[in-house]
Amino acid sequence: MRRSLALRVGTVAAAMAVAVAGVALSMNTATAQANAANGYAAQNGGTTGGAGGAVVRATTGTQINQALCNRASASTPIVIQVEGTINHGNTADVSGSSCDVGSTLIDLKGVSNVTIVGVGSGAVFDQIGIHIRESSNIILQNFTVRNVKKSGSPTSNGGDAIGMESGVRNVWADHLTLEASGGEAEGFDGLFDMKNDTKYVTLSYSIMRNSERGGLIGSSESDVSNSFITFHHNLYQNLNSRIPLLRGGTAHSYNNHFVGVVESGINSRVGGRIQVDNNYFEDSKDVLGTFYTDEMGYWEVNGNVYDNVTWSSPGTDNHPAGPNPVSTTSVSIPYSFSLDNANCVPSVVAATAGANKGLKTSDGSCSVQSPSPTPTGNPPTTPTTDPPTSPPPTTGVNLSLGAGADGSSKASGTSYGNVIDGSASTLWSPSGTTGRVSVKWSSAKTIDTVVIREAAGSVGNIDDWQLVNNDTGAVLASGTGAGTITFTATSLTKVNFVILTASGTPKITEFETYA
Known part of the structure; x- marks a missing residue:
């Protein structure tokens, strides 16, 4: 059954403004930490992307494909700095022994050690998605993907803003804005999907909004091979469901702001287990539970705020965790993390999440800090020999990039x-x-x-x-x-x-x- 998408942007904006006004944010650059992959993406050997490799600037999809295809091998590290709008009109197929790309999407297939980062005035992937297949050690940072379709014109493979499948390992998606302008009937699919043995992924400081489907972990009730996913400091705004849909596997959701969830939020099914810490759920329905199936999943809940959340009645295929959510399992998280108090999550997330926010992060005490001058995954631009006579500054942003x-x-x-x-x-x-x-x-x-x-x-x-x-x-x-x-x-x-x-x-x- 198709679910309706309720657009409540004005209400959401007003709520966000009140939240930001209610908490004082400390902008502290002197103590800023260097951005680095965290959560499950930091496990299994870590996620460093193209660190240490060549840095290439791209303003078209064709140039992105060329950068991938011109490497010595499919595992040669590379940082691709993207500026401007990438679309079907400027994306052409490119041949090479180190790539398997095309013209309908940005395809990271059979590759490793790649960073794609937005720089300068910003990067937008307009109606063209990013698909990661049979790949590992990937960083996606500081750009927008919008209005990717699986049907209609133009058509992108699968219809996901970002899709991962087939043995994907170690992906860090950070400071992204992923958005659509409708649901399945309008040709859109998921914003952040993981299928067929995808593991060790972190989505952090990102925005997902205005879509019928947020993202799934597992393409069907039999696809339970996906696991070890972290979601933190994200804004989920005006989504119908799948935030995420977890089929099997283990996940961790902390310090996220859910606002305007229309039908269901975190949907743990088929034995899936998720730890849910210090999130702020606002003006939403059925934000946690097992929905649309009798194959139960499980959750551990700690420190969450439920602000104007409504809950449906339990049924054969409907198992909401509320109105008073309690833990139904215990999840062991293998990494350290600092939790913001749930009450300040809306203001911290408003100041940090999404593309072109300066890669700001939280210090875990409801304060916001600026990053080191070079985005994570971007190798130092210092030559490997004969460095300058003095060290470069340790704080700030290189203003020459984009000039x-x-x-x-x-x-x-x-x-x-x-x-x-x-x-x-x-x-x-x-x-x-x-x-x-x-x-x-x-x-x-x-x-x-x-x-x-x-x-x-x-x-x-x-x-x-x-x-x-x-x-x-x-x-x-x-x-x-x-x-x-x-x-x-x-x-x-x-x-x-x-x-x-x-x-x-x-x-x-x-x-x-x-x-």
């Missing part, structure tokens, strides 16, 4: 854009031994630190230099030898690194800027 670049001249085979692409394997050189390279923005940025990274083998070639505010011509700093440059915080739209003298050919891989 523009130009200069006075460039040697053959080099590019101005190479100094802002986050990759230590590309570079800019002037046509001689002196010249200028610049980073620029469409609107003013305030910066107080620059890091100039030189290519391996060329460190020390730069002698005298100046750092100049292009807007005013003022010299911000000057010196000898590249590295970390600090100066009085300055608001500008373009900053120039001017090489005045050099003992050899300058080769700059990155021109990083920080506030």
Whole structure:
């Protein structure tokens, strides 16, 4: 029976605003932890994605496919930084020995050690889903997937925003926004599905909304091979059901905000076991139980808040946990985790969950903190040899990523854009031994630190230099030898690194800027 999707966005927004106003959030960057895979994704050897591999920028689906296919092997680590809108119109099939891709979806099939991360002004996968099959050690971070269909136009394979199946291991999905605009009748399917032996997955700090189906763990009552899934600090908004639908296996749901659940929320079936800790359930129905089957599942409940939650009457195929949920099993969680008090979950989740939220996280005490400057899974851009003479800053975000670049001249085979692409394997050189390279923005940025990274083998070639505010011509700093440059915080739209003298050919891989 098709279930109706009730859209209550205005009510939800009002409730969120009240929640945020009710709790003071401490924005603490000084004590920020580095983002890293956690929950079950940190088990089984951990999830590091493409850390240590090449960093490639992609603005089309074709470029994502090319990045996968141009690797030395299907397991060669790679970080794919995505900016802009990815859709069917800019996604073409690509051939290669290290990939099995197509044009109707972003296919991670038979691969490992891959990070896909949104950067710059943000990344959106519009009507094109991401499917992970027979793959391991995958990080998906900081982007939106919206309106993926299994029928209608355009058609994407399976209709899932993110789908995993067939022996998938160790996936960390973090700071994502997954959304649809209808249900099955409109051609949409699940937002986050796991099938056919998928294990060790974490979904964290993400938004799932406006869909008839959240996500399932197991495609049928006989598919009970999926297990070890963690869901934490997510917003589930205006969903009908499957939040998640757990068939067999073990899962953990903590510090999530469920609001506007229309028919059923956490649906544990066929022997599934889930620990449910310090979640906030609001304006919803049947948020926990075994539904649409007599094959019972089980739950352990601790510290949850049920705010205006209604419960249906028990029946043959309907087994709600409420109105006074109690534990029906005990689940042993193998990893450590810090729990926010359930009452502050709506405000913490509102400040952290979803794409383009600055990768903010909770410190486990109802406070919000900013991350380290490099998103997790993104390998350091420092060259492996001949590092800068000073270490890079330890806090902040590299503002050069997503900016523009130009200069006075460039040697053959080099590019101005190479100094802002986050990759230590590309570079800019002037046509001689002196010249200028610049980073620029469409609107003013305030910066107080620059890091100039030189290519391996060329460190020390730069002698005298100046750092100049292009807007005013003022010299911000000057010196000898590249590295970390600090100066009085300055608001500008373009900053120039001017090489005045050099003992050899300058080769700059990155021109990083920080506030």
